Amino acid sequence: xxRRSAIVLHLVMFGLLALPGFLxxxxxxxxxEVLTIATWGGSYEASQRRAYFEPFTKATGxxxxxxxxxxxxxxxxxxxxxxxxxxDVVDMVQSDASAACDEGLxxxxxxxxxxxxxxxxxxxxxxxEGAIHRCFxxxxxxxxxxxxxxxxxxxxxxxxxxxxxxxxxxxxxxxLRKSPVGLLEWALLSLSVPREQLYDLLSTRRGLELASxxxxxxxxxxxxxxxxxxxxxxxxxxQAVMATGYNGRFxxxxxxxxxPISVIWDGQLIGFNSxxxxxxxxxxxxxxxxxAFATRAENMAAQANLISYxxxxxxxxxxxxxxxxxxxxxxxxxxxxxxxxxxxxxxxHRWYSQTVDLREQWFREWLKR
Amino acid sequence: MDFKSIQQIxxxxxxxxxxxxxxxxxxxxxxxxxxxxxxxxxDRFLISPYARIQxxxxxxxxxAATVLVPAIGGLVVGLLVHFLVREKRGLGPPDAILAxxxxxxxxxxxxxxxxTLAALVxxxxxxxxxxxxxxxxxxxxxxxLVGRLRLNLRHQRSIAIACGVAxxxxxxxxxxxxxxxxxxxxxxRHYSLRAFAPVTVAAATGYIIANVIFDxxxxxxxxxxxxxxxxxxxxxxxxGVLCAGLxxxxxxxxxxxxxxxxxxIAPAWARPAGAGLALGLVALWIPEVLxxxxxxxxxxxxxxxxxxxxxxxxxxxxxxxxxxCVGFGFVGxxxxxxxxxxxxxxxxxxxxxxxxAPVPHSGLVVYAICGxxxxxxxxxxxxxxxxxxVFELTRSYDLTIAAMVSVVFANLISYxxxxxxxxxxxxxxxxxxxxxxxxxxxxxxxxxxxxxSTEYTAASDRxxxxxxxxxLVDDRRAEAMILDRQGTLMGVIRLQEIxxxxxxxxxxxxxxxxxxxxxxxxxxxxxxxxxxGFLGEAVPLxxxxxxxxxVVPEEAVIRAYLEIVHDLRxxxxxxx
Numbered sequence: 001x002x003r004r005s006a007i008v009l010h011l012v013m014f015g016l017l018a019l020p021g022f023l024x025x026x027x028x029x030x031x032x033e034v035l036t037i038a039t040w041g042g043s044y045e046a047s048q049r050r051a052y053f054e055p056f057t058k059a060t061g062x063x064x065x066x067x068x069x070x071x072x073x074x075x076x077x078x079x080x081x082x083x084x085x086x087x088d089v090v091d092m093v094q095s096d097a098s099a100a101c102d103e104g105l106x107x108x109x110x111x112x113x114x115x116x117x118x119x120x121x122x123x124x125x126x127x128x129e130g131a132i133h134r135c136f137x138x139x140x141x142x143x144x145x146x147x148x149x150x151x152x153x154x155x156x157x158x159x160x161x162x163x164x165x166x167x168x169x170x171x172x173x174x175x176l177r178k179s180p181v182g183l184l185e186w187a188l189l190s191l192s193v194p195r196e197q198l199y200d201l202l203s204t205r206r207g208l209e210l211a212s213x214x215x216x217x218x219x220x221x222x223x224x225x226x227x228x229x230x231x232x233x234x235x236x237x238x239q240a241v242m243a244t245g246y247n248g249r250f251x252x253x254x255x256x257x258x259x260p261i262s263v264i265w266d267g268q269l270i271g272f273n274s275x276x277x278x279x280x281x282x283x284x285x286x287x288x289x290x291x292a293f294a295t296r297a298e299n300m301a302a303q304a305n306l307i308s309y310x311x312x313x314x315x316x317x318x319x320x321x322x323x324x325x326x327x328x329x330x331x332x333x334x335x336x337x338x339x340x341x342x343x344x345x346x347x348x349h350r351w352y353s354q355t356v357d358l359r360e361q362w363f364r365e366w367l368k369r
Numbered sequence: 370m371d372f373k374s375i376q377q378i379x380x381x382x383x384x385x386x387x388x389x390x391x392x393x394x395x396x397x398x399x400x401x402x403x404x405x406x407x408x409x410x411x412d413r414f415l416i417s418p419y420a421r422i423q424x425x426x427x428x429x430x431x432x433a434a435t436v437l438v439p440a441i442g443g444l445v446v447g448l449l450v451h452f453l454v455r456e457k458r459g460l461g462p463p464d465a466i467l468a469x470x471x472x473x474x475x476x477x478x479x480x481x482x483x484x485t486l487a488a489l490v491x492x493x494x495x496x497x498x499x500x501x502x503x504x505x506x507x508x509x510x511x512x513x514l515v516g517r518l519r520l521n522l523r524h525q526r527s528i529a530i531a532c533g534v535a536x537x538x539x540x541x542x543x544x545x546x547x548x549x550x551x552x553x554x555x556x557x558r559h560y561s562l563r564a565f566a567p568v569t570v571a572a573a574t575g576y577i578i579a580n581v582i583f584d585x586x587x588x589x590x591x592x593x594x595x596x597x598x599x600x601x602x603x604x605x606x607x608x609g610v611l612c613a614g615l616x617x618x619x620x621x622x623x624x625x626x627x628x629x630x631x632x633x634i635a636p637a638w639a640r641p642a643g644a645g646l647a648l649g650l651v652a653l654w655i656p657e658v659l660x661x662x663x664x665x666x667x668x669x670x671x672x673x674x675x676x677x678x679x680x681x682x683x684x685x686x687x688x689x690x691x692x693x694c695v696g697f698g699f700v701g702x703x704x705x706x707x708x709x710x711x712x713x714x715x716x717x718x719x720x721x722x723x724x725x726a727p728v729p730h731s732g733l734v735v736y737a738i739c740g741x742x743x744x745x746x747x748x749x750x751x752x753x754x755x756x757x758x759v760f761e762l763t764r765s766y767d768l769t770i771a772a773m774v775s776v777v778f779a780n781l782i783s784y785x786x787x788x789x790x791x792x793x794x795x796x797x798x799x800x801x802x803x804x805x806x807x808x809x810x811x812x813x814x815x816x817x818x819x820x821x822s823t824e825y826t827a828a829s830d831r832x833x834x835x836x837x838x839x840x841l842v843d844d845r846r847a848e849a850m851i852l853d854r855q856g857t858l859m860g861v862i863r864l865q866e867i868x869x870x871x872x873x874x875x876x877x878x879x880x881x882x883x884x885x886x887x888x889x890x891x892x893x894x895x896x897x898x899x900x901x902g903f904l905g906e907a908v909p910l911x912x913x914x915x916x917x918x919x920v921v922p923e924e925a926v927i928r929a930y931l932e933i934v935h936d937l938r939x940x941x942x943x944x945x
Contacts, residue, residue, distance in 0.1 A: 191671050191672075192591075192592045192671075193667065193671070194590040197663075197664075197667055199419060200417075200418060200419050200663065200664050200667075201664050201667060201668070202422075203417075203418035203419045203421065203422040203423075203664070204418045204422075204656075204664050204668075206664075206668055206674060206675075207418075207664070207668075210668075210671065210673065210674055213673065350423075351419070351422075351423065354422075354423035355422060355423060355425070357425075357426060358422065358425050358426075
């Protein structure tokens, strides 16, 4: 009895495993299917390639092509303004995804495609609160942090946000993302505004003005970056002594490449990245298949073992261990490690998604003055 | 100690503890709910900057909300108060004080709920009033409910009210010690151990709920190292004096605006709407005047957030509009606006100080905090509470000592110029005068008619002196009340004056016609006053239409005084 059921199980499993093969075989007559994913490049994209893209291609035969995306909603609008949209899946910051959803730039995602945790916990309980949305599925917790070049400060090291604005004690160029994201928060944090009140104060003209003036103090020392891999390059090449950037990139540079870069966790700005599907794509079903695949606990944990971004579901968090190549314990480098959370600022994604235009206008004006 | 008294002690201690925890938890949860509801309404009605900026692309909408929300809110408040609150005004700390101090009837639960609702609408629609007053009343309301249960505890009502107030303040400020002291300093006005123990339990309950269960953010968080120079304490003292002056200006404005409201807007329910409209129009120009102003409070401690002129403008506007809103009948307190105006004034003082006294000083923060607490303590008459709030919120010894100096100097002046607090002024206007301590106030609330005696010698106005003299000898009294047929008191005959009069003298010829009388409303305090120079045995108590209701012997007035004062002293000195 037992043996027979085992045989049946084997047959069923074989059938399931072979199914993609059959599908692939049928598709072989035509050109192979291609799914286009807009994502952020560099070591982050490399980790996605290993954890998601290659295994997905292996399982389904669908090729994955990536295009470079640096955040924001504007790029999606431009895509949709073209007669033919090229992007299928976009890896977006949650606040952008939320704003894009309100603008109607995204397809709906059926929450039923999400797999349960390996222990059977339904996705609604397994994912972080607010992760499963009509238009997006939040996948990782990332953090924008301040890092510095160890070689530049042989004596006292900078260790908080105030030091970033203190050119006297810590002279040298500052690399900042050329976008109204994070600047405002750090400017007020350096004036010792408590993090609980950041967004309340930034909601006033006075708060924005105060932030502007604080940024004026380092204006001449700023080097702008746009691509996520630039901050590391700027620090290594000595073009900047301090830089803001994504924590995973700094981790990768330090742990994998031995770059002399240290991270200041004070005032880290926690954000979330989410998978979305661009409106009017003709591969919406395939895009959903990919998202279902990429949000499975074991795949999310595989990515977290390559780069220090925290998975957005509990069952995946429990699977995070040593780095797949260099064996570093990854949990210590996660933005959500308890010792890093004391002074962390969780980005208010509602505020962000509602103030896109206002922040951009403020930023343009500040650059001009 | 026998078994029965041990049983009694166990019953007392455990019941008091349960009462303290229940009242504390209820007041604390209600306070959290209230604060959250205000926040929710502020976001919904585009009052909070956080909501306003998110609607920034629809600038017409924000402007319309700025003008209309406070005006419509005012109308709703006016109608709520008019139809649902029996007292026809918002309830606040003065009512809590009165309920704790006297045994008189407190406002009903329905009035309390309606007043709280009106406060919620006031604050939710951005009126420039405070949230702590309604919270204090909310706490007192729960205390009053429990006070009515038959638990057989002494001074049950006043202790339960103090418990509710302590928990509400402890929750709202995240400061349990301040909550405990506030309940004693402002509400109970004594420090007996019997009250102290349960009030402490209630304050701790509030703190646990606020801090451990819900993790509420603190009112203000500041970084301050230390006072750098000893001479700065002179500046703090001077700041306190100036704040007392500002408190006086605030009280004058408040009275002025109350009078103006009565004079120019006849229906009371329409006044808050008028104030709301004025507030909204000013807010188009100075948005800082709207609501509680937590953002502005925060900016006041940041160097460079305000220019001197800008600060002066906001201080004047906030002062005037708070007086307008409170005076015109928006329901809410004065503590939060006083904190805000005080911190802005403190920042202002800190900014102009370098020009007036060009010596180094320790920066803006300490002057801002000093101003905040000095003004607020003058207005609510709670120096200890405000000093403790600084200590509990900043945990900074230096900051607390600096604030302490400002606070005591402010209170020294304001006590003499204004009186102990705005609450006492409001109570005095209602005929409950606490300025000579609570003895007088309580003696004022007791009527001497409760000590009436009907044992007196009566005589008709048609009788003769001889008849009356014989009756007095028989009754062993020295005084007779001369009444007409309807029982109206016509005069008093004293034995010593008729000893030698001829027996057939008509009674009215020998009677004294001008003598001391009490009426139905004479309080114990007044009766003691009236007794000055009194020579007779007993004072007749006459009804409004002149009929004699009985007499109050001199001994009864003394007895009344002793009994009441004895009760007070007992309450104040009781152990647990």
